[in-house]
Each structure stands twice: as C-alpha cells, then as structure tokens.
Amino acid sequence: MKRILFSSRFWLVMVSIVLLAYPIAQHSQYYQHVMIMTMMAAVLSSSWNILGGYAGYTSLGHAAFFGLGGYLVALAHNHYGWHPFVSAWFLAIIVMGVALILGWISLRTQGSAFVVVTIAMVFIFRLVALNLPNITNGARGLTQPRPGWGGVQWSPEFIMVPFHYIMLALLCLTIFVSWRIRQSKFGLGLIAIREDEGKAEAVGINTMLYKVLAFGISAYFMGVAGGIYSYFFTYIDPQFIFNVFTGVTMVLIALLGGRGTLWGPVLGAFIMEPLGNWLVGAFGGTQIHLTIFGGILLGVMLFMPLGILPTITNEIKRRAKVRAVQVQS
Amino acid sequence: MLSVQNISKAFGGINAVDECSLEVKKGSVTGLIGPNGSGKTTLFNIITGFYPTDSGEIRFNNHPIQKLLPSQICHRGIGRTFQITRLFWKMTVLENMIVPVRHTGWRTLFSQGVKKHEEERAMELLDMVGLTKFRDEEAQKMSFGQQKLLEFAAILMSDPELILLDEPAGGVNPVMIEKIMTLVEDLNQQGKTFLVVEHNMRLVMELCQHIVVLDHGQKIAEGKPAAIQNNPLVLEAYLGSEHHAGA
Amino acid sequence: MSIPSSHLLIQTIILGLLVGGVYALMSSGLTLIFGVMRVINVAHGAFLILGAYLTYWLFQLTGLDPILSIVLTAPVLFLIGWGVQRYVLSRLENPEKSSVLVTFALAITMEGLMGTFWKTTMRSVKAEYASEVIKFMTYRIPLTRLIGFGAALLVLLILYLILQHTNLGRAIRATIQNPSAAELVGVNIQVVSAMTFGIGIATAAVGGSLLSMIYSFNASSQTDWITRVLSVIVLGGMGSLPGAFIAAIILGVMEQLTAVTVTLYWSPIVFYLFLFLTLIFRPQGLMGEIVREKA
Numbered sequence: 001m002k003r004i005l006f007s008s009r010f011w012l013v014m015v016s017i018v019l020l021a022y023p024i025a026q027h028s029q030y031y032q033h034v035m036i037m038t039m040m041a042a043v044l045s046s047s048w049n050i051l052g053g054y055a056g057y058t059s060l061g062h063a064a065f066f067g068l069g070g071y072l073v074a075l076a077h078n079h080y081g082w083h084p085f086v087s088a089w090f091l092a093i094i095v096m097g098v099a100l101i102l103g104w105i106s107l108r109t110q111g112s113a114f115v116v117v118t119i120a121m122v123f124i125f126r127l128v129a130l131n132l133p134n135i136t137n138g139a140r141g142l143t144q145p146r147p148g149w150g151g152v153q154w155s156p157e158f159i160m161v162p163f164h165y166i167m168l169a170l171l172c173l174t175i176f177v178s179w180r181i182r183q184s185k186f187g188l189g190l191i192a193i194r195e196d197e198g199k200a201e202a203v204g205i206n207t208m209l210y211k212v213l214a215f216g217i218s219a220y221f222m223g224v225a226g227g228i229y230s231y232f233f234t235y236i237d238p239q240f241i242f243n244v245f246t247g248v249t250m251v252l253i254a255l256l257g258g259r260g261t262l263w264g265p266v267l268g269a270f271i272m273e274p275l276g277n278w279l280v281g282a283f284g285g286t287q288i289h290l291t292i293f294g295g296i297l298l299g300v301m302l303f304m305p306l307g308i309l310p311t312i313t314n315e316i317k318r319r320a321k322v323r324a325v326q327v328q329s
Numbered sequence: 330m331l332s333v334q335n336i337s338k339a340f341g342g343i344n345a346v347d348e349c350s351l352e353v354k355k356g357s358v359t360g361l362i363g364p365n366g367s368g369k370t371t372l373f374n375i376i377t378g379f380y381p382t383d384s385g386e387i388r389f390n391n392h393p394i395q396k397l398l399p400s401q402i403c404h405r406g407i408g409r410t411f412q413i414t415r416l417f418w419k420m421t422v423l424e425n426m427i428v429p430v431r432h433t434g435w436r437t438l439f440s441q442g443v444k445k446h447e448e449e450r451a452m453e454l455l456d457m458v459g460l461t462k463f464r465d466e467e468a469q470k471m472s473f474g475q476q477k478l479l480e481f482a483a484i485l486m487s488d489p490e491l492i493l494l495d496e497p498a499g500g501v502n503p504v505m506i507e508k509i510m511t512l513v514e515d516l517n518q519q520g521k522t523f524l525v526v527e528h529n530m531r532l533v534m535e536l537c538q539h540i541v542v543l544d545h546g547q548k549i550a551e552g553k554p555a556a557i558q559n560n561p562l563v564l565e566a567y568l569g570s571e572h573h574a575g576a
Numbered sequence: 577m578s579i580p581s582s583h584l585l586i587q588t589i590i591l592g593l594l595v596g597g598v599y600a601l602m603s604s605g606l607t608l609i610f611g612v613m614r615v616i617n618v619a620h621g622a623f624l625i626l627g628a629y630l631t632y633w634l635f636q637l638t639g640l641d642p643i644l645s646i647v648l649t650a651p652v653l654f655l656i657g658w659g660v661q662r663y664v665l666s667r668l669e670n671p672e673k674s675s676v677l678v679t680f681a682l683a684i685t686m687e688g689l690m691g692t693f694w695k696t697t698m699r700s701v702k703a704e705y706a707s708e709v710i711k712f713m714t715y716r717i718p719l720t721r722l723i724g725f726g727a728a729l730l731v732l733l734i735l736y737l738i739l740q741h742t743n744l745g746r747a748i749r750a751t752i753q754n755p756s757a758a759e760l761v762g763v764n765i766q767v768v769s770a771m772t773f774g775i776g777i778a779t780a781a782v783g784g785s786l787l788s789m790i791y792s793f794n795a796s797s798q799t800d801w802i803t804r805v806l807s808v809i810v811l812g813g814m815g816s817l818p819g820a821f822i823a824a825i826i827l828g829v830m831e832q833l834t835a836v837t838v839t840l841y842w843s844p845i846v847f848y849l850f851l852f853l854t855l856i857f858r859p860q861g862l863m864g865e866i867v868r869e870k871a
Contacts, residue, residue, distance in 0.1 A: 112672060113855050116676065116855060117852055119803070120849075124848045124849070127848065184439050184441065185440060188424070188443075195419060198415070199417065202399050203408075203428055203484065204400050205400055206398065244680075245684065290691065293688075294687075297680075298678065298681040298682060301674060
C-alpha cells in the first residue's frame with residue numbers, strides 16, 4: 001500500500017515542483033533551452049500518442065500540423081501584430097480544422113498505407129510552403145520580431161523563462177486531455193479500434209468518427225507547439241519544419257517510452273531530447289543524429305517493441321505473480 | 330422484422346449470393362443452413378454492413394439498411410457474433426462487456442469510461458453466462474467455450490432486438506452447446522429475435538421455428554424443421570457436398 | 577503556366593518516357609518485395625543511393641564504367657539485402673503493420689551513416705560519354721538517358737525471365753499469389769523471402785548506378801527517391817511488375833510535363849499527389865489486387 005502511494009501521486013508532485021522551480025533554480029541558458037525543447041518533445045509525442053498509441057494508427061506526417069501552426073502564428077504576428085503566446089491557442093483551432101478535413105480523407109486507409117499517406121501529406125505541405133513565396137516567403141523562411149511583451153524585448157538572461165512556463169502549461173494541458181481521453185468512452189473506443197477495428201465497428205463504434213477526432217485533437221496541440229516554437233526561434237524554415245524526421249522523432253519517443261500509455265511519451269521525451277542535444281553538441285551535424293536515432297528506433301522495434309514503461313510494468317507484475325505463487329506454496 | 334429482398338453479391342465472377350430473399354419474423358428463432366460455401370456468412374456480412382450489396386434491398390423494421398455502416402446497423406438494434414470468435418483479446422472480460430455501445434451522443438463520448446449502471450448490467454449478463462469470476466481476466470486467457478459465451482454476452486449489452494449468430498456451436502463441447510441453446514431459448518422467450526447460421530442439425534431442428542436453406546448463394550427451400558428434413562432438394566444439396574450434417 | 581510548342585511537347589514526352597523507364601527499374605525491386613513479403617521497404621531509396629555511392633567511388637578510384645560496375649555492386653547489394661531480411665525483418669512479429677516503421681528506421685540509419693562517411697557534397701558520375709546527345713529527327717536525347725532506359729529494359733527483361741522460367745521464379749510467383757498454399761506444396765517461404773529481398777536490393781544497385789550517371793545526389797537525396805518509387809508502385813498496384821512499369825511511364829511523363837509547363841520546382845508534386853490520392857481513392861492502383869476487408 002505504502003509503495004503505491006509513494007509512487008504515483010508523490011512523484012507527480014515532486015516532478016511538478018521541479019518543473020515549476022526549474023528556470024529559477026537553473027541559470028544556465030543552455031539547460032533552460034534543453035528543458036523547453038524536452039517539454040515540447042513531450043507535448044508532440046503525447047499528442048501523437050492519442051492517435052498513434054491509443055488507436056494504433058501510426059502517422060509520420062504530423063509535422064505538417066506543427067509547421068502549419070508555426071506559419072499561422074508567424075504570419076499573424078507579422079501582419080496583425082498578434083502576440084504568439086495568445087494567438088497560438090486560437091490559431092491551432094484552424095490547424096485542427098485542417099486536420100479534421102485531411103483526416104477524414106486519409107483515414108480511409110489503414111495500416112501501412114496510412115503511414116505512407118501521411119508521409120505524402122508532409123511532403124505536399126513542404127512543397128506548398130516552398131512554392132508560395134508571396135505568402136510563406138518560400139525557401140527563405142519566415143522570421144518574427146524578437147520575443148518580448150508590450151513592446152519591450154526580453155533580455156537574453158530572462159528570455160527563456162516565459163517560454164518555459166508557457167511550454168509547461170501546454171504540456172500540462174496535453175497530458176490532462178490525454179488522461180481524460182484515456183478514462184473516457186472515447187478512449188476505450190480508440191483502444192478497441194487498435195485491437196480489432198472490424199469488431200469495434202460491429203459493436204457500434206463509429207470508427208471513422210473516432211479516428212478523425214483523434215487525428216484532429218492531436219493536431220491541435222502540435223499546432224500550438226508549432227506556434228510557440230516559431231516564436232522561440234524567431235525563424236521557421238520549410239525544409240526543416242515540414243519533414244518526416246520530425247514526425248519520426250515523435251514516434252520514436254512514444255515507442256521508446258511506451259506507446260499507448262499516458263506517461264510513456266513523456267518519459268521517452270525526457271530521455272531522447274537531452275540525448276539528442278548532447279549528440280549534436282558532441283558530434284555536430286545531423287548525420288550522427290540520424291544514425292543514432294535510426295539505430296535506436298530499430299533497436300526499440302526489434303528488441304523492446306512495447307517500450308520502456310510497459311516492459312517495466314509487465315516485469316513488475318510478473319515478479320508479483322511469481323512471489324504470490326511462492327507465498328502460496 | 331428483417332426483410333432481405335433479392336440480394337446479390339459477386340466476388341470477381343463468383344456469385345456468393347444470388348438473388349436471395351428471406352424474411353425473419355419478429356420473435357422467431359430462424360435458422361439459416363446450407364453446405365459450406367453456400368453464402369451464409371456472406372449474407373450475414375451484407376446484412377450487418379460489412380460488405381456492400383451489388384443489388385437488392387434489406388429492410389429492418391421497415392427501414393432500408395443496406396447502405397448503412399456496421400456501427401449504425403448496430404445502433405438500429407442488430408447484434409452479431411462471428412464465425413471465428415472475435416474479442417478484444419488484451420482487454421479484460423469486463424472491458425469487453427463495456428465497449429459495445431447502443432447510443433452515443435457527444436456527451437456520452439467524453440464521459441467516464443465505465444459507469445456504475447453499465448458495470449452492473451455487465452455483471453448481470455456475465456452472471457447469466459456464468460463468467461462472473463473472470464471479470465478482470467484478459468479475454469485471451471479464457472478457454473474457447475468461455476470466449477464464445479463472452480462474445481455472446483457482450484453483444485447483449487447493447488440490447489439488440491435481432492441477434493445474428495454465426496455458428497454458435499462451432500467447435501464447442503456438447504455441454505456448452507446445451508448451455509448456448511438454453512440461453513437462446515430464454516432470450517427468445519423474453520422477446521429477442523434470432524437468425525442462426527449453424528451446421529449442427531440437432532441444434533437447428535430443436536431451436537428453430539423456421540429454417541431457410543441456401544445452396545450456391547440461392548435459397549433452395551424454407552419452412553418448418555420437419556419439412557426441411559424431408560425436402561429432397563435439401564438432402565441433395567448436403568449429400569452432394571463433402572460436409573456431414575451433425576447427428 | 578505556359579503552353580509549350582508541339583515540338584517541345586514531344587521532346588518532353590520522349591524525355592518522360594526515358595525517365596519513366598529508369599523509374600520502372602528502380603521500382604521493380606520494391607514492388608516485388610511487397611508482393612512476396614507484404615513489406616513496404618521504405619529503405620529502398622537509401623539502397624538506391626548506396627548503389628549510387630558505390631558506383632561513384634568505384635568510378636573515382638578505378639575509373640570503372642558505371643554500367644560495368646553493376647557486375648560488382650549488384651552482388652554486394654544482393655548480399656546486404658538478403659542479410660537484412662534474414663536477420664532483421666524476419667524477426668518482426670507483424671510485418672504488415674510494422675515494416676514501414678522498421679524500414680524507415682533502417683533508411684534514416686543508412687542516410688546518417690552515408691552522410692557521416694561521405695559528407696553532404698552532391699556527387700555524380702561523369703563518364704566521358706556523359707555529355708553526348710543523340711539527335712533523333714529534330715529531337716535531342718541525352719545519351720545517358722538513353723543508356724539508362726536501355727539498361728532498365730534489359731534488367732526488367734531479366735527479371736521477367738527469372739520469374740517466368742526458373743524454379744526460384746516460380747516459387748516467388750506462388751508465394752505472391754498465396755503464401756499458405758505455396759508452403760503446402762513445399763516452397764520454403766523464409767528462403768524465398770530472403771532471396772526476393774536480395775534480388776530487390778540488387779535491382780537497386782542497378783538503379784543506383786543509373787542514378788549516379790543521370791542525377792546528382794547525396795545521402796539526403798534518399799527521401800526524394802523513395803517518394804518517387806513509392807508513388808510508382810502505389811499507382812501501379814503494389815506487387816504488380818507490369819503495373820509498376822506502366823505507372824513509372826505515366827509518372828515520368830507527367831513529371832516532365834509539369835516541369836516544362838509550370839515550373840521545375842512544382843514537378844515533385846506529381847508524385848506526392850498521385851501517392852496520396854491513389855492510396856485513398858483507389859488503393860489497389862492500376863493493376864493490383866483488391867484486398868478484401870475482413871469480416
């Protein structure tokens with residue numbers, strides 16, 4: 001009993017305190033940056049998990065919505081002066097709308113075909129972004145004014161702090177929604193779809209509706225994240241933001257931590273993102289990044305397909321059973 | 330209650346179902362028999378919306394349903410089991426009971442996953458089939474017979490008016506067959522209508538008030554059990570194939 | 577958009593046909609692999625680039641003609657492909673669902689490795705005859721393109737002969753049609769799968785060699801190529817060689833037409849759109865089989 005109390009609630013509180021106090025306690029800009037990116041990775045993979053983990057539909061194209069959010073927010077900022085910290089939350093609704101439409105079209109496919117369709121989707125977005133220079137500034141990308149508030153730019157020492165808290169807020173919201181979905185009939189239905197889609201349909205679950213909703217909801221959080229991201233870096237580049245690798249990273253993180261679980265994607269993010277940053281720092285360049293991420297993904301899929309969290313929980317359950325049997329005899 | 334009118338379905342040149350028509354009266358237990366490959370399961374799949382029909386119409390309580398999605402047909406009140414038992418294997422027995430839905434509105438969609446009254450009803454049904462103590466076991470850990478009972482109990486959760494059973498006695502021991510027959514009889518007394526595909530002749534003759542016989546996708550006979558047993562066309566259809574009618 | 581003159585139009589279509597032939601060759605291995613193993617090998621683009629790099633280095637270091645080097649590169653890639661199937665893919669529990677992700681992981685690992693070792697400079701093989709142009713009537717046909725087309729046809733013919741007239745080919749065709757039945761009549765599915773994957777990757781060696789002559793490339797080009805090749809096999813019908821050929825020609829011609837009438841930069845969209853729309857509205861492509869929904 002004590003052990004259970006000790007584990008979930010307690011750790012949740014501890015982690016919350018750490019995250020809340022982080023920017024105040026940690027003064028190194030580098031580590032503040034890494035924490036923000038880590039939380040963002042957790043947001044992305046947790047929202048991917050709603051469709052990819054609960055419902056089992058692997059999308060490699062969600063970077064499309066991340067990028068779309070980034071572009072919408074940047075454009076709104078440049079043309080209308082809307083502050084991203086406010087506009088991101090609303091513009092992401094447009095992203096969600098686009099996703100609902102695209103989802104309705106593309107979710108007619110299943111399994112491998114769906115994965116390929118989502119890849120095509122990202123590439124189409126990229127091509128459009130590159131070739132409509134009047135709107136998107138083409139290959140040169142979009143820049144925004146440096147972050148600040150009310151006309152005052154934030155100083156370099158302070159700049160990470162607001163981003164940390166807004167990203168933390170987004171992370172909390174994403175996890176909260178993911179949790180509520182998991183507890184609801186909607187979540188149960190998504191899992192049924194993952195287990196046996198035909199049977200789910202036969203027992204009254206409108207699978208198309210459920211899948212499209214999951215697709216759209218996951219796109220919302222990606223859109224917000226993308227908007228904040230474009231402001232954080234003040235620059236977005238279509239080649240970089242609309243690519244499959246971003247999507248694959250989300251998937252890798254979710255798979256590593258535990259696809260279909262609530263905290264798996266978060267755990268995966270807190271492992272992979274700092275690791276990725278360290279790799280880039282130590283070895284430089286994207287090539288090593290690609291090699292190692294590819295290698296880890298291969299390793300996870302071949303040797304630990306359930307991911308860390310489920311593997312650990314299964315092991316704990318197994319040991320508990322073994323002990324129960326021993327106690328009996 | 331269910332009216333199948335001139336349904337045809339071809340798969341690449343082969344007529345799986347060929348101008349087939351039948352009626353299922355409300356409150357009856359109707360049997361659908363025929364040698365292997367006669368189109369019985371295909372007809373089930375068409376009725377429940379898994380295959381589109383090439384031509385013809387299906388009416389349920391006088392509403393056409395041939396163009397509906399399987400989930401919509403479920404909502405109209407038709408439930409169905411599968412020839413090869415299908416369950417959500419990694420979910421628990423209780424969860425398997427909770428998943429089927431009869432009505433979903435937006436509010437129910439995002440509401441609590443397992444509600445009190447649903448749990449109570451699920452336990453009632455599990456009680457009825459004798460699976461109460463397995464409620465937290467994974468479905469895949471149950472025995473074959475238990476899984477069949479679970480599938481049956483689960484579709485009762487959405488309180489269907491018409492229940493399609495696809496070989497309920499398939500691969501199951503005689504004790505279980507008795508159990509299933511009793512269940513069907515009890516539920517029929519309570520007003521539920523059944524359409525049963527079966528190869529076990531004893532079950533069909535004892536349980537069904539009306540029998541429809543298919544061969545090569547067409548209806549070749551229908552009537553009361555006694556009449557069917559002595560129908561020369563039926564005997565020829567069966568004896569002419571490799572299938573043996575159960576004793 | 578500009579409407580080209582009829583001369584330019586025909587010139588473009590000719591080029592499209594030649595380009596399509598090469599696409600057909602590159603896609604043949606991929607569609608064969610899918611037909612036999614139900615695996616979508618998203619790493620095919622990476623293998624194409626690997627083949628291109630091997631050809632390039634052989635040419636740089638020994639002056640070996642890119643077409644001749646196929647004799648060396650094809651067996652090497654065959655062995656690599658065979659090894660990948662035997663030791664990686666065969667471990668997968670549910671190949672139909674997980675093959676895309678696993679081969680994708682393989683693709684980015686390969687891209688990373690190639691980029692690490694061979695950097696990001698764009699490469700291409702410039703044989704002496706590289707800049708020659710054949711004049712046919714009033715149309716100009718780059719020699720490399722013609723050679724590419726010829727080589728593609730030759731290899732496709734060889735593939736066809738293997739499939740139709742050898743025991744292995746028969747076993748492969750049987751496995752494509754019905755794996756369980758094939759197993760029942762004595763076909764060793766594991767061996768057939770490994771051989772097929774090997775053959776598929778060997779065709780990538782040939783494709784890569786042609787690629788190196790006609791296009792410039794680096795490690796990250798693999799994503800452009802996999803999308804092209806995927807579009808071809810999806811449009812053609814996954815698992816159908818004739819379908820891949822027809823689809824490759826169609827897409828090749830459309831790509832060139834788009835480049836000429838709209839702009840070069842929009843031409844990739846032909847592939848993305850066909851890929852997207854075919855999977856959604858006609859998943860079996862032109863000549864593939866409709867996979868029946870379970871019920």
